[in-house]
Amino acid sequence: MNEEIELPEPFKIKMVEKITLHPREKREELIRKAGYNVFMLKAEDVFIDLLTDSGTSAMSDHQWAGMIETTQAYAGSQSYYSLEKTVKDIFGFKHFIPVHQGRAAENILFSTMVSPGSYVPNNTHFDTTEANVLRNKGTPVNLAVEDAYDSAKISPFKGNMDTEKLEDFIREKTPEKIPLIMTTITNNSVGGQPVSMQNIRETSEIARKYGIPFFIDACRFAENCYFIKKREEGYENKTIKEIAREIFSYADGCTFSGKKEALTNIGGMLCTNSEELYQKFKNLLIVIEGFITYGGLACRELEAMARGLYEAIDENYQAYRHRQIEYLAKLLRDAGVPIVEPPGGHAVYVDAKRFLPHIPPEQFPAQALTVQLYIESGVRAAELGSSCFGKIDEKTGEFIPARMELMRLAIPRRTYTDNHLRYVAECLIRLYKKRERIKGLKRVYAPKLLGHFTARFEPVG
Numbered sequence: 447m448n449e450e451i452e453l454p455e456p457f458k459i460k461m462v463e464k465i466t467l468h469p470r471e472k473r474e475e476l477i478r479k480a481g482y483n484v485f486m487l488k489a490e491d492v493f494i495d496l497l498t499d500s501g502t503s504a505m506s507d508h509q510w511a512g513m514i515e516t517t518q519a520y521a522g523s524q525s526y527y528s529l530e531k532t533v534k535d536i537f538g539f540k541h542f543i544p545v546h547q548g549r550a551a552e553n554i555l556f557s558t559m560v561s562p563g564s565y566v567p568n569n570t571h572f573d574t575t576e577a578n579v580l581r582n583k584g585t586p587v588n589l590a591v592e593d594a595y596d597s598a599k600i601s602p603f604k605g606n607m608d609t610e611k612l613e614d615f616i617r618e619k620t621p622e623k624i625p626l627i628m629t630t631i632t633n634n635s636v637g638g639q640p641v642s643m644q645n646i647r648e649t650s651e652i653a654r655k656y657g658i659p660f661f662i663d664a665c666r667f668a669e670n671c672y673f674i675k676k677r678e679e680g681y682e683n684k685t686i687k688e689i690a691r692e693i694f695s696y697a698d699g700c701t702f703s704g705k706k707e708a709l710t711n712i713g714g715m716l717c718t719n720s721e722e723l724y725q726k727f728k729n730l731l732i733v734i735e736g737f738i739t740y741g742g743l744a745c746r747e748l749e750a751m752a753r754g755l756y757e758a759i760d761e762n763y764q765a766y767r768h769r770q771i772e773y774l775a776k777l778l779r780d781a782g783v784p785i786v787e788p789p790g791g792h793a794v795y796v797d798a799k800r801f802l803p804h805i806p807p808e809q810f811p812a813q814a815l816t817v818q819l820y821i822e823s824g825v826r827a828a829e830l831g832s833s834c835f836g837k838i839d840e841k842t843g844e845f846i847p848a849r850m851e852l853m854r855l856a857i858p859r860r861t862y863t864d865n866h867l868r869y870v871a872e873c874l875i876r877l878y879k880k881r882e883r884i885k886g887l888k889r890v891y892a893p894k895l896l897g898h899f900t901a902r903f904e905p906v907g
């Protein structure tokens with residue numbers, strides 16, 4: 447018998463942080479005061495924080511050591527050059543600029559490329575990507591494959607772009623109206639689902655055919671690479687770096703939030719192969735973020751990114767990461783809790799439409815579930831449903847709900863143990879057993895762009 451024994455975490459714990467669970471009555475009071483919006487809670491009032499995997503990773507001793515060792519300089523710091531070397535090695539793009547986080551890269555990219563009346567197709571825009579296109583008076587267009595919207599369907603690459611729809615769309619609008627095409631890996635808004643190498647290649651071919659630049663939102667590229675290695679024929683013996691290099695070889699550039707897979711608390715990058723775009727990005731960077739060798743970051747943060755990126759492409763780390771997500775997914779699945787299947791690379795997404803079928807979209811089922819989970823357990827999740835992606839028709843004032851009502855349980859990297867996740871699952875399962883008692887919410891305030899961050903709600907009836 448040759449049974450493989452699964453390896454544990456490829457690290458041990460050197461420092462811990464105390465967390466506190468308030469009594470239920472206090473949690474009820476806190477969420478009421480927060481306008482039934484978990485973004486408005488103080489972090490210290492949260493027991494287990496699965497709001498996001500962004501900026502919440504535990505950094506390694508190697509990263510911390512680099513932060514101390516590096517020198518701080520306005521121009522030409524050694525950490526800028528170590529990050530440049532890393533970017534060339536892993537991403538392979540000719541030029542890059544550091545920025546303070548992903549949305550700053552989006553701002554620079556879209557302010558440079560998007561003009562009023564233009565369209566930006568993406569498999570699915572993330573909320574900040576969508577908002578940055580809109581701010582530049584462009585129209586973000588989501589063209590993910592239909593499977594992406596079927597939460598129960600098991601399929602290996604549900605994050606893919608629908609390339610037929612993409613080509614039809616380009617022909618309909620004409621290439622001149624499309625300044626760039628994007629693909630988001632992994633596809634966060636539809637459950638952190640991966641995109642296949644074949645799909646990235648095909649999207650790139652279409653972009654080239656019509657002379658449109660192709661950019662990747664590379665926030666979770668390494669998790670996507672690991673999925674390709676495990677699920678796509680021909681990649682099983684390739685390293686994550688080799689897979690990443692192939693992905694980026696199909697693109698003209700990428701945006702990147704280091705807060706995810708550079709395993710840092712802040713940071714980001716914008717990369718390109720185009721000399722002309724690089725000059726424009728650079729000039730705007732200096733106006734809004736800082737000089738080209740620090741871009742809105744302290745040099746120690748550049749160093750942490752440079753080191754963290756190598757840790758993210760370590761196969762043992764990725765194996766642990768994917769196994770932990772599957773651990774939480776399995777506990778929920780076995781108890782019948784409806785989740786997006788198969789689970790994504792950074793989170794388990796609960797399908798609130800199926801969890802709370804009695805709550806209509808205009809009463810924000812995923813938001814209601816997120817609020818109840820906090821009350822039940824002190825666990826903070828994030829709503830990715832109609833509060834985040836719903837729209838108000840400007841002409842009619844009609845509410846247009848999001849296609850999916852998801853509650854995301856994002857797993858910060860290297861931060862929580864399986865035992866924390868067992869607690870999350872047990873509380874959510876207990877909530878599922880009394881789901882008919884959960885009521886919807888009425889939205890009483892929301893700004894137009896990225897309204898979900900500061901929206902306020904009241905319980906219905």
Ligand SMILES: Cc1ncc(COP(=O)(O)O)c(C=O)c1O
Nearest residue numbers: 500547548549572574634665703
């Ligand atoms: C897919 C995707 N793109 C862009 C961003 C924006 O990155 P940041 O939060 O660093 O601005 C995020 C953040 O969660 C994301 O998930």
